[in-house]
Amino acid sequence: xxxxxxxxxxxxxxxxxxxxxxxxxxxxxxxxxxxxxxxxxxxxxxxxxxxxxxxxxxxxxxxxxxxxxxxxxxxxxxxxxxxxxxxxxxxxxxxxxxxxxxxxxxxxxxxxxxxxxxxxxxxxxxxxxxxxxxxxxxxxxxxxxxxxxxxxxxxxxxxxxxxxxxxxxxxxxxxxxxxxxxxxxxxxxxxxxxxxxxxxxxxxxxxxxxxxxxxxxxxxxxxxxxxxxxxxxxxxxxxxxxxxxxxxxxxxxxxxxxxxxxxxxxxxxxxxxxxxxxxxxxxxxxxxxxxxxxxxxxxxxxxxxxxxxxxxxxxxxxxxxxxxxxxxxxxxxxxxxxxxxxxxxxxxxxxxxxxxxxxxxxxxxxxxxxxxxxxxxxxxxxxxxxxxxxxxxxxxxxxxxxxxxxxxxxxxxxxxxxxxxxxxxxxxxxxxxxxxxxxxxxxxxxxxxxxxxxxxxxxxxxxxxxxxxxxxxxxxxxxxxxxxxxxxxxxxxxxxxxxxxxxxxxxxxxxxxxxxxxxxxxxxxxxxxxxxxxxxxxxxxxxxxxxxxxxxxxxxxxxxxxxxxxxxxxxxxxxxxx
Amino acid sequence: xxxxxxxxxxxxxxxxxxxxxxxxxxxxxxxxxxxxxxxxxxxxxxxxxxxxxxxxxxxxxxxxxxxxxxxxxxxxxxxxxxxxxxxxxxxxxxxx
Numbered sequence: 312x313x314x315x316x317x318x319x320x321x322x323x324x325x326x327x328x329x330x331x332x333x334x335x336x337x338x339x340x341x342x343x344x345x346x347x348x349x350x351x352x353x354x355x356x357x358x359x360x361x362x363x364x365x366x367x368x369x370x371x372x373x374x375x376x377x378x379x380x381x382x383x384x385x386x387x388x389x390x391x392x393x394x395x396x397x398x399x400x401x402x403x404x405x406x407x408x409x410x411x412x413x414x415x416x417x418x419x420x421x422x423x424x425x426x427x428x429x430x431x432x433x434x435x436x437x438x439x440x441x442x443x444x445x446x447x448x449x450x451x452x453x454x455x456x457x458x459x460x461x462x463x464x465x466x467x468x469x470x471x472x473x474x475x476x477x478x479x480x481x482x483x484x485x486x487x488x489x490x491x492x493x494x495x496x497x498x499x500x501x502x503x504x505x506x507x508x509x510x511x512x513x514x515x516x517x518x519x520x521x522x523x524x525x526x527x528x529x530x531x532x533x534x535x536x537x538x539x540x541x542x543x544x545x546x547x548x549x550x551x552x553x554x555x556x557x558x559x560x561x562x563x564x565x566x567x568x569x570x571x572x573x574x575x576x577x578x579x580x581x582x583x584x585x586x587x588x589x590x591x592x593x594x595x596x597x598x599x600x601x602x603x604x605x606x607x608x609x610x611x612x613x614x615x616x617x618x619x620x621x622x623x624x625x626x627x628x629x630x631x632x633x634x635x636x637x638x639x640x641x642x643x644x645x646x647x648x649x650x651x652x653x654x655x656x657x658x659x660x661x662x663x664x665x666x667x668x669x670x671x672x673x674x675x676x677x678x679x680x681x682x683x684x685x686x687x688x689x690x691x692x693x694x695x696x697x698x699x700x701x702x703x704x705x706x707x708x709x710x711x712x713x714x715x716x717x718x719x720x721x722x723x724x725x726x727x728x729x730x731x732x733x734x735x736x737x738x739x740x741x742x743x744x745x746x747x748x749x750x751x752x753x754x755x756x757x758x759x760x761x762x763x764x765x766x767x768x769x770x771x772x773x774x775x776x777x778x779x780x781x782x783x784x785x786x787x788x789x790x791x792x793x794x795x796x797x798x799x800x801x802x803x804x805x806x807x808x809x810x811x812x813x814x815x816x817x818x819x820x821x822x823x824x825x826x827x828x829x830x831x832x833x834x835x836x837x838x839x840x841x842x843x844x845x846x847x848x849x850x851x852x853x854x855x856x857x858x859x860x861x862x863x864x865x866x867x868x869x870x871x872x873x874x875x876x877x878x879x880x881x882x883x884x885x886x887x888x889x
Numbered sequence: 890x891x892x893x894x895x896x897x898x899x900x901x902x903x904x905x906x907x908x909x910x911x912x913x914x915x916x917x918x919x920x921x922x923x924x925x926x927x928x929x930x931x932x933x934x935x936x937x938x939x940x941x942x943x944x945x946x947x948x949x950x951x952x953x954x955x956x957x958x959x960x961x962x963x964x965x966x967x968x969x970x971x972x973x974x975x976x977x978x979x980x981x982x983x984x985x
Contacts, residue, residue, distance in 0.1 A: 446907075446910060449907070449910060449911060449914055450914055450918065453961065454961045455907075457906075474961055507903075508902065508961060508962055508963060508964045509961045630959070631955055631958070631959070632952065632955045632959050635951070635952070636952055
């Protein structure tokens with residue numbers, strides 16, 4: 312137990328009973344929780360009362376909306392690898408965290424969410440602020456449970472933390488009826504290390520690894536496709552060793568970005584709808600694909616019936632439901648990515664695949680000439696999103712954490728930010744949640760107070776959760792927030808331009824004066840409008856001591872290319888809309 | 890599109906409030922109707938056996954079974970193809 316829990320520990324040793332609220336906090340201490348995000352309300356008030364009495368034990372961040380709390384907890388969990396903890400009250404408090412829970416479910420983020428519930432004898436009666444959050448959250452939680460007796464708390468809490476982190480991580484929701492917080496119990500905590508009914512397989516079947524190595528050793532045009540599984544299993548180093556030994560080129564999903572350094576000679580960029588030209592087109596030439604810790608999401612595969620038709624596929628994932636789900640594959644290996652790579656590396660032969668690796672370059676040059684030069688070095692018009700992102704990328708430290716919201720700017724960050732260190736990108740991948748970025752940046756900064764955290768957010772997503780500017784200012788978190796402001800819901804507008812004959816239905820988005828907004832919320836604001844001063848102003852922004860919002864006025868109708876048009880094969884990726 | 894077949898899906902799971910909802914959710918999410926359902930206690934304390942008859946495609950049933958097995962409470966799930974039993978009722982009026 313930590314020093315701060317001494318008061319409670321002394322009471323337990325003296326044989327005193329503690330109450331349910333204190334038991335929740337003691338469980339947090341046992342699990343090493345230091346930071347949590349939340350919003351009080353009727354049903355969870357007694358827990359907040361206990362928290363108030365142990366306030367030196369935890370840093371609780373009072374956000375301005377429960378959605379802010381859950382996304383902040385996600386940001387915290389994503390950058391630290393620790394469990395994100397979020398507290399909310401019953402009814403609207405609980406339903407307000409659902410979007411974040413769904414986001415964490417799709418992006419495999421370990422979370423423990425505590426919701427207060429009406430007192431046990433009112434459950435099921437449509438009491439004030441009662442919702443059946445267990446049923447509502449069932450489809451988006453890895454596990455959920457209600458506690459209506461204080462004596463059940465320690466075991467349920469231990470189970471919650473175990474399940475959130477074991478195997479493929481995910482969110483767990485514990486709904487606690489209000490009476491529990493006041494009830495007394497004898498507190499005994501035993502951490503959970505396994506469950507009879509849930510035992511994720513971590514070690515790969517060695518026969519399968521031998522087969523995989525044999526296929527890799529004999530392949531002429533092999534490719535690695537990797538996802539967030541590499542980051543979650545902390546196997547970036549093993550992945551680097553594998554590709555360097557075998558000479559196999561590698562490409563990442565959106566959530567896999569940062570697992571290999573951006574400038575690694577065998578890293579070919581991002582897969583999918585707005586990924587890199589060579590990375591996508593070459594999937595159509597590969598004779599063997601090793602897919603690790605990724606799930607063949609439709610944004611990666613394009614029209615799935617056309618994807619990797621000519622290649623033998625080895626699919627490695629810790630979650631067996633992902634194997635053979637979106638793609639039928641030849642070899643399915645259920646394992647932790649790190650354990651798999653550790654077993655595989657000694658079995659693969661050194662190789663170079665020079666001709667195959669060089670063949671990516673020609674396509675990369677086409678992309679450079681058709682897209683990248685104009686994106687990063689335009690000679691006229693307003694500042695482009697790529698230019699702004701690139702400028703930040705040039706001046707920040709290699710361990711800088713980058714947060715994005717969702718939309719065009721997100722794809723531009725994925726394409727143009729030079730990631731150097733694993734676990735430095737936090738973005739909403741599977742659910743694509745606008746409004747995620749700002750609160751996630753707050754959580755990320757709390758997870759790593761000493762590192763630079765930059766958030767790139769569109770003006771649309773910014774307006775979804777902008778009340779969290781107040782929280783960031785109040786907590787004095789030195790996040791650098793870059794609003795890439797084009798006055799449009801850019802990605803939807805791009806689709807309207809390309810696929811709806813330019814009918815801009817509800818995508819023009821007049822926004823507030825973001826600089827004044829920042830100032831009104833208690834932080835500094837800055838505006839960048841001119842290319843000539845971009846570099847200097849970005850330097851000034853990054854070196855600013857404290858929270859800062861930078862309103863970057865960018866080109867209004869810029870598009871993200873290359874692009875795999877909806878319903879097309881990734882090999883039919885287009886370099887422009889013309 | 891594969892031809893639909895009838896399957897008996899058997900699940901052994903820790904019996905707790907909400908278990909049936911979680912299992913039903915896996916089927917309903919994919920638009921699969923449950924034709925029959927039986928839940929009973931087993932000789933193992935706290936472990937229930939749930940038998941469900943559904944009609945779906947062979948590839949889907951494989952995925953559904955895996956998704957059921959993924960539920961934290963579930964120890965084991967498996968499916969067997971079942972012959973489709975057609976029953977009919979004949980009403981006869983007999984004059985005696």
